Structures are given as C-alpha cells and as structure tokens.
Amino acid sequence: MRLLVTIVLGVLGVLPGAGGAPTQSSVRFAVIGDSGTGDRVQYEVARQMVAARTRMPFELVIMLGDNIYGHQGPDDFVQKFERPYKPLLDAGVRFYAALGNHDNEHNRFYGPFNMGGERYYTYTVKNVRFFVLDSDYLDPKQRTWIENALRNAGDDWKICYFHHPLYSDGGRHGSQVDLRVVLEPMFVKYDVNVVFSGHDHIYERLKPQNGVHYFVAGAAGQLRKGDVRPSEMTAAAFAQDQSFVLVDITGDDMTFEAISRAGQIVDSGVIHREARP
Amino acid sequence: MTRAFRFAIDHYLFLPVGAAVALSWANNWPASYFTFAHRVSFMVNDVGMALFFALMTREVVEAAAPDGALHTWRRLMLAVAAASGGCLGAVLVYLGYLQMGDESSVLAPGWPIVCATDVAFTYFVASNICSQRVIPFLVLTAIVSNAIGLVVLELRYPIGEIHAGAGIALSMVAITAAVVMRRCDVRSFWPYVLVSGAISWFGLFLTGLHPALALVPIVPFLPRTSRTRRFMVDAPLGARDALSRFHRTWKYPGHLVLFMFGLTNAGVVLRGVGTGTWAIAIAALAGKPAGTLLALAFAVAAGLRLPRHVTWRDMIVVALVSSTGFTFALFFATVAFPVGPVLNEAKLGALLTIGVSVLATAVAKLLRAGRFAERAVRRRASAPEYVGV
Numbered sequence: 001m002r003l004l005v006t007i008v009l010g011v012l013g014v015l016p017g018a019g020g021a022p023t024q025s026s027v028r029f030a031v032i033g034d035s036g037t038g039d040r041v042q043y044e045v046a047r048q049m050v051a052a053r054t055r056m057p058f059e060l061v062i063m064l065g066d067n068i069y070g071h072q073g074p075d076d077f078v079q080k081f082e083r084p085y086k087p088l089l090d091a092g093v094r095f096y097a098a099l100g101n102h103d104n105e106h107n108r109f110y111g112p113f114n115m116g117g118e119r120y121y122t123y124t125v126k127n128v129r130f131f132v133l134d135s136d137y138l139d140p141k142q143r144t145w146i147e148n149a150l151r152n153a154g155d156d157w158k159i160c161y162f163h164h165p166l167y168s169d170g171g172r173h174g175s176q177v178d179l180r181v182v183l184e185p186m187f188v189k190y191d192v193n194v195v196f197s198g199h200d201h202i203y204e205r206l207k208p209q210n211g212v213h214y215f216v217a218g219a220a221g222q223l224r225k226g227d228v229r230p231s232e233m234t235a236a237a238f239a240q241d242q243s244f245v246l247v248d249i250t251g252d253d254m255t256f257e258a259i260s261r262a263g264q265i266v267d268s269g270v271i272h273r274e275a276r277p
Numbered sequence: 278m279t280r281a282f283r284f285a286i287d288h289y290l291f292l293p294v295g296a297a298v299a300l301s302w303a304n305n306w307p308a309s310y311f312t313f314a315h316r317v318s319f320m321v322n323d324v325g326m327a328l329f330f331a332l333m334t335r336e337v338v339e340a341a342a343p344d345g346a347l348h349t350w351r352r353l354m355l356a357v358a359a360a361s362g363g364c365l366g367a368v369l370v371y372l373g374y375l376q377m378g379d380e381s382s383v384l385a386p387g388w389p390i391v392c393a394t395d396v397a398f399t400y401f402v403a404s405n406i407c408s409q410r411v412i413p414f415l416v417l418t419a420i421v422s423n424a425i426g427l428v429v430l431e432l433r434y435p436i437g438e439i440h441a442g443a444g445i446a447l448s449m450v451a452i453t454a455a456v457v458m459r460r461c462d463v464r465s466f467w468p469y470v471l472v473s474g475a476i477s478w479f480g481l482f483l484t485g486l487h488p489a490l491a492l493v494p495i496v497p498f499l500p501r502t503s504r505t506r507r508f509m510v511d512a513p514l515g516a517r518d519a520l521s522r523f524h525r526t527w528k529y530p531g532h533l534v535l536f537m538f539g540l541t542n543a544g545v546v547l548r549g550v551g552t553g554t555w556a557i558a559i560a561a562l563a564g565k566p567a568g569t570l571l572a573l574a575f576a577v578a579a580g581l582r583l584p585r586h587v588t589w590r591d592m593i594v595v596a597l598v599s600s601t602g603f604t605f606a607l608f609f610a611t612v613a614f615p616v617g618p619v620l621n622e623a624k625l626g627a628l629l630t631i632g633v634s635v636l637a638t639a640v641a642k643l644l645r646a647g648r649f650a651e652r653a654v655r656r657r658a659s660a661p662e663y664v665g666v
Contacts, residue, residue: 070379101551101619104382136383139615164618174548177307179617181315199618 027128028056031245032220033064033163033198034100038080042221044261045242046084052246052259053088060125061085061093064198064217065100065135065163067113072104081112096123098132100163100198122149128249129155133162135179135197143182150190157249157273160187161196167214169234170200171227187212193273194254202228202239203258205267209233213271217258220244236267289397291532292604295539296628303544314541315616321541322611323488325534327478331470331492332531333396335524337420338497340413355583356414358576359569360421363599366568367391371560375552384553387613387623389433391560392426393605394419399598402634407594407647411587415595418569423605427490430612435485444484448494451477455498466499466523473498487612499523535604542607543628549621557626561600561633569596590646597637602630 030049035042049061068080082089089095089112097113099105108115115121119134120142131149134142150158165173166180176199187195188210198218206214219242228237242261247254258267285291302310371391375381396419403415455473463469470492478491501520511528512521573592577583583592602609606627614620642649 072379101383102379104379106382135617136619137615138617142615172548173618174546175307176618177546178311178314178621181308181311182616 025126026248026250027125027157028058028246028248029060029062029125030058031062031064031161031196031215031217031247033196033216033218034066034201034222035063035220036066036068036076036080036102037221038069038076038084039221041223041242041261042080043084045220045244046088048259048261048263049085049244050087051263052257053091053093056246056248058246058248059093061088061095062130062132062161062196063095063097063113064161064196065098066102066198066218066222067097067100068104068107069102069221072107077110096130096132098162099134099136101136120145122153124155127156129153129158131158131160131192133160133183135162135164135176138179138182146183147186147190150186150192153190156252157194157254158190158192159194159196160192163197164199165197165214165216165218166195167206167209167233168197168200168202168216169204169206169229169231169237170202170216170218170224171229172224173200184210184212194271196245200224200227202237203243203245203266204228204237205235205256205258205269206233207235215245215256217243217245236269238266286529286532289401289532289535291536292398292539295536296543297539299540299542299544300547300628304547307546310544314544317537318541318611321534321537322608323482324478325537326489326608327474327491328527328531328534329538330490331474331496332524332527334493334496335499335520336396338499338520339501340416342501353417355573355576355581356417356421358572358581359414359418359596359599360425362572362575363394363418363565363569363596364392364422364425366571367560367565367600369568370564371556374556374559378552380552383619384556384622386433387553387557387610387619389426389429390602390606390609390613390623390627391557391565392422392429393602393609393627394422394599395601395603395605396420396423398603398631399601399634402601402637403595403598405648406638406641407598408587408591408651410584411591411595411647414584414587415599418595418599422599426605426609427487430609431486431490434612439485440483441485444480444482444486447476447480447483449480451480451491452494452498455495459498459500462500464500464517464519466519466526469495469499469519470523489608496520496523538604538607542611542624545621545624545628547625549618550625551618551622553619553622554625554629557602557606557623558629558632561602561606561626561630562636565600566593566596566633569599588646590644590650593644594637594641594646597633597640600630600633602627606630 068076094114095112097115099119108119109117120132122131164176164179166184167175192212194213196215196217200216201218201222201224202216203219204216223242226239228239230237243258246257252273254271256269257265260266368388368391371388372385375384399419400416403412451473455469458468473495474492477495478488481491482488499519502516502518512524607624610620610623610627614623641647645653
C-alpha cells in the first residue's frame, strides 16, 4: 500500500523529499549507465537531468560504466561527456564513474570521472558510503579489497555500483550469476543497502534479494527497446525509452525516481533503511 | 558398462562429458552451478590439474627420449617454427579483431589464450583423419604452442601474493630432492610426488606461478626404462619403472580430474557470447592455421624439411587441427581472466575452437589428405578394372 501511494505521488511529481531545497543531511544524486554514445538521445537525456536538477538539486552523478563508447580520444570525451553534461559540470556537479566493458581502463585517469586513477575505489558523502567496483576484472585483489572496505565501513548507508548486474531481467545479458556468487554473500554479510548496475540497456528495479535492493539503469544513452523479460523478481521495469534515476537519501529513507528521456517519471518509490543491530 | 567406461577412457571422453554436463547445468540452474564451481575451482584447477599436467609431462618425457616418438632436433625445430608462427598468427588476428571494436582494453590481456592447443583432443582427432607419419609433428607442435602460452601467462599473470625469493628457493629444494632421489636410485614414484611434488607446489604458489604445474619439473626425474614406443599409449603391463607405475596408478584419477575440470570450467552461459568469444574463435579458425603454414613455408625455405612422406595437403590439415584450444584454452582463460562476464566470453570462445577440428575433418576429406588419401588409394586398388571394348 505504501509503495502504491509512493508511486502515485511520484507520478504526480509531489513525492515528499523529491523536490525543493536539500536538507542538511540529505544526499542527492543521479544515476546514469551506458551513457557515452555521443548521439542526440544522450544529449536529450542530459537535458532532462538538467531540468530535474532544478526540481531536485543533486550534487553528484554516479556513472555505471560504458561511459564512452567507440573511439576514446580527447574529442570523444568532449562529445560524449563534457558537452552533453556541460550545464551540470558548470554547476559543480561531480561525476564518479565505474568502468564498463566498452571503457578503456586508462579512462580512470580522466579527471572529471573522479576515479583517482583507480579501477575500484570508495568515497563518502555525508552518511552515505559508495563502493565502486570494476566488474570487468574482479580479481582476488579486488575481492579482498571490497571485503575489507565493506567490513570497515561504519556509515549509515552502503551503496555499491559497477557495470554488470547481479540481477537483471534484460533479454540481452541478464543476471551475471557468476559475479553474484562471489559478491552477494559480502553484500548481505556487510549490510549493503542498494546496488546499481548497467550493461543491460534498460531500466529495472528488482524486488529486494536477500535484503539488498538492486537497480539496473543502463539506458542513459543506449537503449534496447522492449528488452525486458519480467520475472517474479521484477518490481518495475521500463525499456521503451532512454532513462536515468534520481535518488534522495534523507535519514533512513532513500527516495528514487526513474525518469525517461521525455521527462516522464516511469518508476518511483522509497526504500527504508532498517536499523541494524 | 565396463566397455563403455573403457571406450570413454580410450577416447578421452570424460572431459567433453564433463563440459556437456556443465553447459547444461549452467544454463538451466546457474545459481547452483556457479556456487558449485566457485567452491571446487581451487581444488580442481590448482590441485587436481597438477595430476593432468604430470601425466602430459610423462608423455613428453617418454616421447622426447632417444627411443621416443618425438626425438631428433630436426623434428623439434620444425615444430618450434610451426608453433611460433601459429601463436603469432593467432595473437595478431585476436588483437586485430579487437581493434575493430572498443573492448580492446578489457579483452586484449587474454591474447595468450589463443596460443593454446589441446594436446589430447587434437591427438585423437588427428589419429582419425591424419596420416600416422604426421602425428608426432602435430603433437610436438601442440606441446610447443602450450609451452609458449604457459610461459607468457605465468609471467604476465602471477597469482596471489608474490614471495619470489621463498618460492624460488622452495622450487630449487623440490628439484634438488628429485635429483637426489634419482641418484639414490629411489624406484618408487611416491617420494617424488609426495615430497618433491608437494614442495614444488608451494614453491610455485609462493612465486605467483600456477601451482598446477608443480609436477612438471619433477616428472622428468622419475626413473624410466628405455623402450621403443608410440605416442600416448599405455605403459606396458610388465613395465616396473617409476614412470610407468606412475602412469598406471594415476591414469584413471587423471580422467576423473579431466571430468571435474570440464564440469568446473566449461559451464558458461550461452547468452554471454561477446566480442571476446568471436576474437578467440576467429583467431583459432584463421590466424593460427595461417600463421602455422606461413612459418612452415619459411622454415622449409630456410632448409628444414617436412617429415618424410608428408605433403603440404597434410600440413594444411595439421595446421587446422592444431588450432583446437579446448582444454588448454579453458585453462589459459581461467589464468588470464578472473571470474565474471569477460571470462565467460573467453571460455565460450575456447569451446568454439572445437569447431576447427570439424572443419579440419571436412578439409581433409576435400583435399583427400591423410586417412582420406589412404582410403582413396584402397578404394582404387579394390575397384574392378574396366577394359575398353
């Protein structure tokens, strides 16, 4: 019932916490995946992000990989990143990128991606800690790193993001079960709240799996139209147009909206963080 | 049942059966399959495969001995040339294919995978389609290709924390112990395996090299009796030397290891096919045969000779057969890439290289090379002669 009310309010654009000035403790960010095509639709999605920011002034954008497609020279960074997101960059919005299979690993040195030259890294914004993984190359060293980082994190919210989805009903790729077997036990053990991934060029929100909320948001540039095969684990899905996600974390609640290229809210809701002993 | 088991052993079918079970399991019940594979992969890939590589080393030791099937430096030189050319051709095609897309950064580190040749699989394919005269050359080429790939992999992808000093010291102790045992005429293979082998395993592990190769430097020290033999046949029942006893004792467990290797590593999600899959398959299909044949042409032009009674048509078939990576390509892939979608792509490519053997059979038939030439001769000999009226 609560979810239904939330969705209705979200569609009406009157969701509490989704607009207005940020409170002292709120963390607001946008989520884009598989964005770097450099074509018209990427720019249109970027314009919707700018429009959404007037309503919900987010301070950072997390990028789920495949940030730059095709050739990856200096001009490409301009055409596929700097130009479409220029209003956001000019407003001081910071981007934090994860690497996808179409990204050159040297892109981690590109300043505006804020990766600090690392394939995997962590950072904190207020009471939210983000863990960024390189799912292309989840070697033992990275596995040890993420386990230690999660164990040592005492933040209220733990959010992981990386390119390949552990759960997905996307028709082209679907769930990466081999990665899930390795990562999910850590996510459950160390109380990760939310996981964002891309790779499948759709939007999907999954029902909580072992207490963890999963999103697929790989349609901020690319789109595989209609490529969703809803299953019993699907909570909501949208694959008719490009999309991105807006998130507001205030206290124990994470409010989210998935917004299409046309500016329509296609999914929304609130995730309540259970207090853990 | 016993006959079926015997047939499976004789035709190295345990690995393909394990691979087939894994494919079905991974695509129907992926969660349980990958949980299983994750749990057993260390025991199978790092411990069990030591036995497989030991048995392969035993084949090489027997065959490279003065009375063995692969002896003489001329054979070796030609095989080295063919293998080097094959690896180079495959790697160039692999990297070239990747350059056409934008996933080179992620997939390029997998280039040693395309050097792999499945020794046992190609041997059995070649036994059925090639002339017997060409088989020692084929096997030697396969061994050299794998040696090239393994050396590159071991140098490029050290495993775990590296303690090179301690690791090298332990490896030296292991080899020295084997030498001493050989000098002291220790005739049982057990001390070689349990003492030298175990120390060697830890030595390689600490050095960052793959511990599955632990018995490779130890097996050559096992005492053997001189005899004339063919490649990849059982040790004679009466043979009492350590190498033969080692083979008799571990042959069946070796097949179990191969089954488990197929079961643990060949389970790939079929819709995980990607650029890496095609890059490996095309490198095996085009790059490796082309590189092998070009290198052979250069070697012959430089003065080396093809094996006696072997034609270029035979060599075309050999070049194709030796491009089947299968087991070794799967193994190389697990070393080059960690668990995840990239490894899945690479493994699919490794499995697709089996198709090159099918192509080789078709080409052999088309060219009437190897066994097909012999059959054609037999048919001509048995055909009734027509006398014009």
